[in-house]
Amino acid sequence: xxxxxxxxxxxxxxxxxxxxxxxxxxxxxxxxxxxxxxxxxxxxxxxxxxxxxxxxxxxxxxxxxxxxxxx
Amino acid sequence: xxxxxxxxxxxxxxxxxxxxxxxxxxxxxxxxxxxxxxxxxxxxxxxxxxxxxxxxxxxxxxxxxxxxxxxxxxxxxxxxxxxxxxxxxxxxxxxxxxxxxxxxxxxxxxxxxxxxxxxxxxxxxxxxxxxxxxxxxxxxxxxxxxxx
Numbered sequence: 001x002x003x004x005x006x007x008x009x010x011x012x013x014x015x016x017x018x019x020x021x022x023x024x025x026x027x028x029x030x031x032x033x034x035x036x037x038x039x040x041x042x043x044x045x046x047x048x049x050x051x052x053x054x055x056x057x058x059x060x061x062x063x064x065x066x067x068x069x070x071x
Numbered sequence: 072x073x074x075x076x077x078x079x080x081x082x083x084x085x086x087x088x089x090x091x092x093x094x095x096x097x098x099x100x101x102x103x104x105x106x107x108x109x110x111x112x113x114x115x116x117x118x119x120x121x122x123x124x125x126x127x128x129x130x131x132x133x134x135x136x137x138x139x140x141x142x143x144x145x146x147x148x149x150x151x152x153x154x155x156x157x158x159x160x161x162x163x164x165x166x167x168x169x170x171x172x173x174x175x176x177x178x179x180x181x182x183x184x185x186x187x188x189x190x191x192x193x194x195x196x197x198x199x200x201x202x203x204x205x206x207x208x209x210x211x212x213x214x215x216x217x218x219x
Contacts, residue, residue: 024148030118
């Protein structure tokens with residue numbers, strides 16, 4: 001069990017070097033394939049409608065400005 | 072944990088250029104800046120929708136500013152150089168553009184959002200306009216007017 005814990009800590013320690021994505025590094029995130037439903041607007045609209053009907057709230061489901069970090 | 076996070080953010084902001092900071096000779100050389108001139112430096116990328124909206128305005132403004140001896144320098148941060156060049160060609164940019172695929176220039180400015188416009192006068196950062204803005208040309212002109 002102890003070995004497993006040590007191995008798990010070492011394994012997760014490898015993630016520590018991953019820093020924040022800077023605004024100018026968001027090119028990949030801005031790709032259409034990275035959007036929900038792979039950019040299928042009709043499906044997204046449908047899902048938003050269902051969400052709004054069920055939860056009586058909307059918004060917060062997208063990345064403003066195409067993921068470029070814009071205001 | 073929160074304290075560490077706050078300190079990390081504070082320390083990282085110390086490295087970013089702020090108004091009043093002097094642009095290092097290394098960065099100035101990469102951008103082709105002269106120490107006795109005023110520059111408008113615009114960081115953009117082809118995937119940034121707001122940059123695409125702003126660039127035609129900046130292009131138009133660059134022609135007016137050229138007559139006042141103020142240069143616009145674009146910095147394209149696209150990782151793909153061919154994509155960057157195609158984007159610049161598509162927009163028909165006439166001002167000088169420095170391609171920065173590895174982020175060697177932008178990391179010194181470290182803007183919190185894109186697009187990012189910096190005004191550099193006599194190698195000193197005087198203004199910065201970050202994020203998507205309506206009428207960026209008017210904002211740049213207003214910032215330049217403040218310097219006089």
